[in-house]
Amino acid sequence: FSPPQRETPHHSNHEMLARGVAITRKALPGLSRAWMSTIPSIKNVTVIGGGLMGNGIVQVTAAAGYNVTMVDISDELLAKSTAGIQKTVKKGFAKAVEKGKMEAGAAESEEAAIMSRLTQTTSATDAVKSADLVIEAVPENLGLKQKLFADLDAAAPASTIFTSNTSSLPISDIASTSSRGDRFGGLHFFNPVPAMKLLEVVKGPNTSAETFDTLLAWGKSIGKHTVSCKDTPGFIVNRLLVPDMFEAFRMLERGDASMEDIDAAMMYGAGRPMGPFKLADMVGLDTCKSIVDGWHKRFPDNPLFKPTETLDRLNKEGKLGMKTGEGFYNYKK
Numbered sequence: 001f002s003p004p005q006r007e008t009p010h011h012s013n014h015e016m017l018a019r020g021v022a023i024t025r026k027a028l029p030g031l032s033r034a035w036m037s038t039i040p041s042i043k044n045v046t047v048i049g050g051g052l053m054g055n056g057i058v059q060v061t062a063a064a065g066y067n068v069t070m071v072d073i074s075d076e077l078l079a080k081s082t083a084g085i086q087k088t089v090k091k092g093f094a095k096a097v098e099k100g101k102m103e104a105g106a107a108e109s110e111e112a113a114i115m116s117r118l119t120q121t122t123s124a125t126d127a128v129k130s131a132d133l134v135i136e137a138v139p140e141n142l143g144l145k146q147k148l149f150a151d152l153d154a155a156a157p158a159s160t161i162f163t164s165n166t167s168s169l170p171i172s173d174i175a176s177t178s179s180r181g182d183r184f185g186g187l188h189f190f191n192p193v194p195a196m197k198l199l200e201v202v203k204g205p206n207t208s209a210e211t212f213d214t215l216l217a218w219g220k221s222i223g224k225h226t227v228s229c230k231d232t233p234g235f236i237v238n239r240l241l242v243p244d245m246f247e248a249f250r251m252l253e254r255g256d257a258s259m260e261d262i263d264a265a266m267m268y269g270a271g272r273p274m275g276p277f278k279l280a281d282m283v284g285l286d287t288c289k290s291i292v293d294g295w296h297k298r299f300p301d302n303p304l305f306k307p308t309e310t311l312d313r314l315n316k317e318g319k320l321g322m323k324t325g326e327g328f329y330n331y332k333k
Contacts (some may be wrong), residue, residue: 039217047068089114124155146174146175153179167231170233171184188202
């Protein structure tokens with residue numbers, strides 16, 4: 001999951017992404033080939049999964065000048081995702097015109113150019129036949145990802161680089177069903193993708209130096225600040241953020257402080273946009289549990305990855321955070 005830069009409960013996903021277009025455009029004027037050069041070895045990118053993360057990845061990739069094929073399980077979902085991208089891009093350019101940073105004609109032209117580079121399909125195997133880079137952004141289910149890459153491995157050219165946007169699963173495990181461990185890595189984006197500058201580029205145990213350098217260069221070409229990381233649990237951000245969050249849960253269980261005071265302390269003393277309990281509720285308590293349960297199974301002796309009774313209980317009660325109306329806090333009031 002992605003740590004927020006600020007609280008955003010009163011904004012829709014489209015509004016967050018629209019702000020992202022404006023932010024990205026301010027930093028990298030033009031939102032198209034005009035502001036950044038694509039890298040020669042990658043022309044066609046396939047993104048598997050058109051949800052919030054996949055949607056954002058498609059948008060920034062098309063905006064950077066790459067041809068993008070978006071894959072999802074139905075035409076209805078693809079149409080919804082495409083309409084969301086167009087709405088977001090249009091809103092971002094409209095804001096730029098309103099502020100006098102672009103002429104209306106130039107904005108319309110750039111919007112059309114971005115959308116012209118985007119195609120959609122429900123067939124992942126067809127989508128990768130001409131792909132130079134594949135980015136998987138499907139739900140965090142190891143079996144699902146492994147089956148997907150086994151199918152893609154047989155359909156994609158030998159030169160195609162495979163990547164996963166996983167935030168918590170080992171790249172080595174995901175890559176195990178493909179025959180191209182040397183051309184397999186991690187590209188962990190943060191939500192909302194257009195607004196968040198960071199991209200964690202993950203080197204699996206078999207990722208070649210050439211592949212890794214290509215992924216770093218590609219990340220920079222879409223305007224991201226890339227950081228390099230080995231295939232360690234949670235990579236950089238979540239490896240630090242999740243144990244920090246779980247220590248807050250343990251403090252509550254020990255009676256060290258109330259969750260309200262822990263949240264307030266981290267906001268006003270550590271400069272966080274929200275405390276660990278509010279953040280957990282926003283991320284989803286099922287997601288938090290899934291991440292740590294996976295890490296604990298893999299590394300049972302690491303105390304940082306030890307599950308907590310409180311989180312387990314809330315999951316059993318179906319109190320998963322904001323999406324269910326109640327988690328650590330009650331949002332039904």
